[in-house]
Each structure stands twice: as structure tokens, then as C-alpha cells.
Amino acid sequence: MPEEKVTEQPDSPASKPGKSVEGLTKKVAAKVGKAARPLFKKVKDAMPGKEVEPIEDPTPLRPLLVEFRDVTKQYGNHIALNNISIKFYKGEFLSIVGPSGAGKSTLIKCLTLQERPDSGRIIVAGRDITLLKDRDLPYYRRKVGIVFQDFKLLPAKTVYENVAFALEVSGTPGREIKSRVEVMLETVGMLSKRNNFPHELSGGEQQRVVIARALVHDPKILIADEPTGNLDPVNTWEIVELLYKINKSGTMVILATHDREIVDALKKRVVTMRAGTVVADQEKGVYLV
Amino acid sequence: MNSFLRVLGYGVQGFRRNLWLSVIAIITLTMTLLTITAFTVGDIVATKKYQEFSQDKIDYVVYIQDSASDQDFNALYDQIKARPEVQTVTVVSKSDARIKFEQDHKDQPVLQGLITDDNNPLPRSIVAHFVDPNSISVFNTFISADRYKGVVDSTSYKDNATSIDNYLHFTKILRIFGLFFTCFFVLIAVLVVLNTIRLAIFARRTEIEVMRLVGATQRYIRGPFIVEGILFAVISTLISTILTGIMLQQIDNLVQQTTVTGLGNQIAQLFSSTVRMNGVSEVTSLLLYLFAIQLISGLVLATMCSMLAVRRYLKE
Numbered sequence: 025m026p027e028e029k030v031t032e033q034p035d036s037p038a039s040k041p042g043k044s045v046e047g048l049t050k051k052v053a054a055k056v057g058k059a060a061r062p063l064f065k066k067v068k069d070a071m072p073g074k075e076v077e078p079i080e081d082p083t084p085l086r087p088l089l090v091e092f093r094d095v096t097k098q099y100g101n102h103i104a105l106n107n108i109s110i111k112f113y114k115g116e117f118l119s120i121v122g123p124s125g126a127g128k129s130t131l132i133k134c135l136t137l138q139e140r141p142d143s144g145r146i147i148v149a150g151r152d153i154t155l156l157k158d159r160d161l162p163y164y165r166r167k168v169g170i171v172f173q174d175f176k177l178l179p180a181k182t183v184y185e186n187v188a189f190a191l192e193v194s195g196t197p198g199r200e201i202k203s204r205v206e207v208m209l210e211t212v213g214m215l216s217k218r219n220n221f222p223h224e225l226s227g228g229e230q231q232r233v234v235i236a237r238a239l240v241h242d243p244k245i246l247i248a249d250e251p252t253g254n255l256d257p258v259n260t261w262e263i264v265e266l267l268y269k270i271n272k273s274g275t276m277v278i279l280a281t282h283d284r285e286i287v288d289a290l291k292k293r294v295v296t297m298r299a300g301t302v303v304a305d306q307e308k309g310v311y312l313v
Numbered sequence: 314m315n316s317f318l319r320v321l322g323y324g325v326q327g328f329r330r331n332l333w334l335s336v337i338a339i340i341t342l343t344m345t346l347l348t349i350t351a352f353t354v355g356d357i358v359a360t361k362k363y364q365e366f367s368q369d370k371i372d373y374v375v376y377i378q379d380s381a382s383d384q385d386f387n388a389l390y391d392q393i394k395a396r397p398e399v400q401t402v403t404v405v406s407k408s409d410a411r412i413k414f415e416q417d418h419k420d421q422p423v424l425q426g427l428i429t430d431d432n433n434p435l436p437r438s439i440v441a442h443f444v445d446p447n448s449i450s451v452f453n454t455f456i457s458a459d460r461y462k463g464v465v466d467s468t469s470y471k472d473n474a475t476s477i478d479n480y481l482h483f484t485k486i487l488r489i490f491g492l493f494f495t496c497f498f499v500l501i502a503v504l505v506v507l508n509t510i511r512l513a514i515f516a517r518r519t520e521i522e523v524m525r526l527v528g529a530t531q532r533y534i535r536g537p538f539i540v541e542g543i544l545f546a547v548i549s550t551l552i553s554t555i556l557t558g559i560m561l562q563q564i565d566n567l568v569q570q571t572t573v574t575g576l577g578n579q580i581a582q583l584f585s586s587t588v589r590m591n592g593v594s595e596v597t598s599l600l601l602y603l604f605a606i607q608l609i610s611g612l613v614l615a616t617m618c619s620m621l622a623v624r625r626y627l628k629e
Contacts (some may be wrong), residue, residue: 033607061472138526142629158629159530161525161629162525162528162529163528164528165525165527166527166528166530170526172526176519176522176523176526177523178520178523178524179520180326180327180330180331180520181326181520187320188530189524189527189529190527192319192533193527193530193533194528195315195316197315222449237527241528257602265447280471281617
């Protein structure tokens, strides 16, 4: 299949005008600028795991960020991932689609190391994460933003505290936490509800807080596992729009979803899975399953 | 330091924001500490009573030969007093022995006036009371030495050896049984606390999972639960100590009253040697001792239970 040039569709729902994430990202940099630069350098240098040479040289236009090499994962007799080999590139937006049991969630759990593959390697930013020890997992997970279908907010903490917690556990100073969290909440439109608890928010609002928490570390990868599964259509499109804008600011977004409309509207790379294998990989794809 | 203060803050925050779970844990732990306290006080009372009975019933009387000189008598007295197993030594003169004989037999007029100071066959004696009645046989070996044969006529142990040994053996068995009984009930109470804290942490397992997934290390996950456990222990200890103090003060008031009858009198007699010593109240020192036991028990129990309960949810 010829590689199609990626262009933005002017009539797609995702191109509706709204808050500029790029503008706010610059604002973040301006507020925390000097403090942020050394932190980003530390994050890059502190990526845990053994450095691995890539099989092929990445092109300068599309640097390789994530690579699955012959990854297999089995639960008893059921093969969830069957010798998967696939590459994800820096800054791209891709959707992983497939029927229930196709292996989408398993793929994501292996990438976040909630599950360890039975064989194969997973290379993230040049490091083989399958070799990470349990004690290194917290440091890896701070580099990867995760958005869950069931939100997974801490119920006894406010919106502000939920987002701040992600920074507190990494030892970030209090003053820097305050500025970063406030900017991030403003980005997702939840600053006015900073003192509310999760049970006081709607599903869409909770998911926004989850996205803010996922982004507050400025990760290179944002993984969203069925983020709109529990949301109504209005909130669904708001979340998708937010993810699209996050991607435009440079963060790679991996979206696992069942929603045909979202996938078809985005016109981004679509990886289709079935029975633990990749059956299609389209640069500007549609929902095939 | 920063991360320590954060963990401390999370623990206090978790305690406040899961208030009902915290209250249940505190109630359960308080009841456990009161159980431990009850058995500790019971053990103290039993020990004191045992010592009382032992000192009344188990003393060693050394009857002195009439031919022994005062010098030999005083030397024997000094040596007995210096023995480590001997708590107190009392001297009974021939005259004291006569008075005691008449008092013991005051219901028998025919025996009154039979013994006079000029015609007193009753020997003078040295009465030894022991720190631990079980050391009576050691003392007997000492007194039976050849060097005292010229001074010592006879001892009370010779007549009562078997019954004394049986009594000591019986009380030893009773104490072992009491200790087993105590451990059994304390173990039940500990298991109840463990289960309560496990359930409380089970209710928050999703919270632990989320903390893992956002990159919190085990210190940040386990730490706050340990802080909460410490808070449970401290608050439970304070409540338990207050209740114990009120109870001991009431018992002390009962002991001081001279007109108490019935159950009150029985309680007063049972606790008299525990809450008072030589007329002085021992309630404060006893309470401090019980507070220390409760605090240590509570801290060990609550923190260990918290650590064990969280551990299963930390595994990757």
C-alpha cells in the first residue's frame, strides 16, 4: 500500500476552532521555562532500560519512538498477541482498532508494562523496556501518559490533587507543581473545578482531568485505552478533539477504540488487529473491522 | 525530607477523607488494646495475689536450739538476711512464741497460762519470706548445711515439704494455663484487627493500582497507609488508656473505702495489692506501664497489619 501524505482535512470534526494547545504549551514553557529545560533533559537521560540499536536507521522526518519486535503474549491457551512486529513514530496519531479479544488492550498493557510479554522485545525511545525490573517501572510510567476508559482517578483527592500527585511522586518541587498543574488544568478546561472531587464531576470532566494528569509530565507518548467508552457523544468528540490538539503539539497519541466514527473522521494512521495479529496498517485509514 | 513530609501529608489526608473506615479501624483496635490490657492487669493481679498467698503460706521457719549462743544466733540471722532469695526476715523470740501459742489456742482455756517465761519450751525462731517461693528448696539446702547443725534445731519445711511442693507445682500449672488463655484471646483480637485493616485497604485497592500506574514508588504507596496505621494506634491507645484510667481510679476508690460490702468488697480485696502498696496509690505508675504496653502493641499491630495488607496490591 503506497504511503499517503498526511494532510489535515478542513471539514473534519477535529479541525474545529478551539483553545490552541500549542499556545498554552508555550505558556507552560514560559512559566516554568528555566526549571523545565533541565527537567526535560533529566527525563531524557533518565529513561530506564537498556539501550538497544534499532534494526533500521530511522528517517530524520519520522524518528522511531516505539517498536514491537516479535512480541507474543499468552493467557493460558489463549494467544492475545501473536508474534506482533510494528513500529510507531514520534509525533504521530494512530488508532488501534479491532473486535473484542483482538489484542488491543493487551498491546497497550504490554506497552505500559501492566503485563509483560512472554517473548519478544518492546523498544521505547531506544530502550528495551521488557528488561526493566519491577523497581524501575514507576520511573518508566512517569514517561508515558495513560488515559483509561474507567478514568482511574484517586477518589479521595480533588481534581488539583489528582494531577499534582503525578508530579509529587517524582519529587518535583512544590512551586513548580503549582504552576504546571494550573496550566494543565487550564488546557483541559478544568481549572474552575480544581477543588472538586471526582464523584462531583461528569464523565467527560473526569476524563479531562485524567488527560491533564497524563500530560503533566510532558510525556512523549500518550496512550488512550478506550477513553470515550463511558462517555456520551458530545463528551466523546470533546475528548477526541483534545487528543487531536495534544498530538498537534508534538505528543505521539495511541488511541485504542471501537468507535468507527472517530477513526473515520480522524483520517490518521489506523492499525487493525484481529486474533492477536495486525491485519492492516493504513497511513490514512478507516475502520475496517 | 520533602518526600517524607509528602508521605506524612498523604497519610493524614487519607485518614481524614476515609473517615468511616478510619473510625471502624480505631474502634476495633481500641477493643483489642482493651483486651490486651484486661489480660495484662489480670496477670498483674494474679501475680500479686500469688505473692501474697505465697508469703502468708510459704514462709520458712528456722527453729533455734536453746543451747545456741546469741552470737551464733545473730550470725545465722545475718547470713539468712543476706541471702538473695530472701525478701524479709523476722525474729520470733521465746516470749513472742509464747504469746502466739496462747493466741492460737485461745479457745482452749486449759492451755492458757501453761507456758510461762520461766518455763517456756518454745524455741526462738527466724522466719524467712521469699522473693520467689520457688526458691524455698534452694534455701533449704543452705540451712541444711553441716555448719548450722549446732544452731538449727529444726525447720518448718521438714513437716510441710510435700504440701509446699504440691502447692508450688499447682500454681505453676495455673499460671501456664492462664498465659495460654491470655495468648489465645489476644491472638483472636489481633486477627480481628488484621482483618479489619485488610478490609479497609481492600476497599481502596483501586487507589493503590492508580498510584502504581501514574509512577508512584512503593514508598509513596505503602507509606501513607503506614502513617494511617500509626494514627489508628495512637488514637486507639489514648482512648484505651483513658478508659483504663477511669476503671482503675474507680477500683482505687473502692479499695480506700472501709464500708464496702458484697461484690464491691470482693473487687476491693482482689485489687488491693495491685492498686495500692503500703497505703500509697499505684494507679499512676500502673497506668503509665499499661499505656506503654498499649502503645507498643498498637503501633506494632497497626503498622504490621497495614504493611501486610498493602503488600499484595503492590505486586506487578
